[in-house]
Amino acid sequence: xxxxxxxxxxxxxxxxxxxxxxxxxxxxxxxxxxxxxxxxxxxxxxxxxxxxxxxxxxxxxxxxxxxxxxxxxxxxxxxxxxxxxxxxxxxxxxxxxxxxxxxxxxxxxxxxxxxxxx
Numbered sequence: 001x002x003x004x005x006x007x008x009x010x011x012x013x014x015x016x017x018x019x020x021x022x023x024x025x026x027x028x029x030x031x032x033x034x035x036x037x038x039x040x041x042x043x044x045x046x047x048x049x050x051x052x053x054x055x056x057x058x059x060x061x062x063x064x065x066x067x068x069x070x071x072x073x074x075x076x077x078x079x080x081x082x083x084x085x086x087x088x089x090x091x092x093x094x095x096x097x098x099x100x101x102x103x104x105x106x107x108x109x110x111x112x113x114x115x116x117x118x
Contacts, residue, residue, distance in 0.1 A: 033044045041060050042050070049057035055069040062068045073081070094103040
């Protein structure tokens, strides 16, 4: 059923994309994509890919080396991942040293003058 809806909107979407060949339209499309990216961390192309593939697609995650599209996470899965990341951060002791931040699994007993960062 959803595939029929996608094919119904594919032709107008293709026509709108071809209309962007005009330099004025390109500038407007770039501006709209920038505004969308600022508010949602996704470009217009990312939103189209997310809609088309039913996955979470993002240029930002691709730039971070995580791949372009990921399976969408349920609220429960997202909370579990956040809890796991928080547990990992809680067991990390980071100190600012000369030129870097060094992290350890246990408190550094030799870092008496270094301020703990996390």
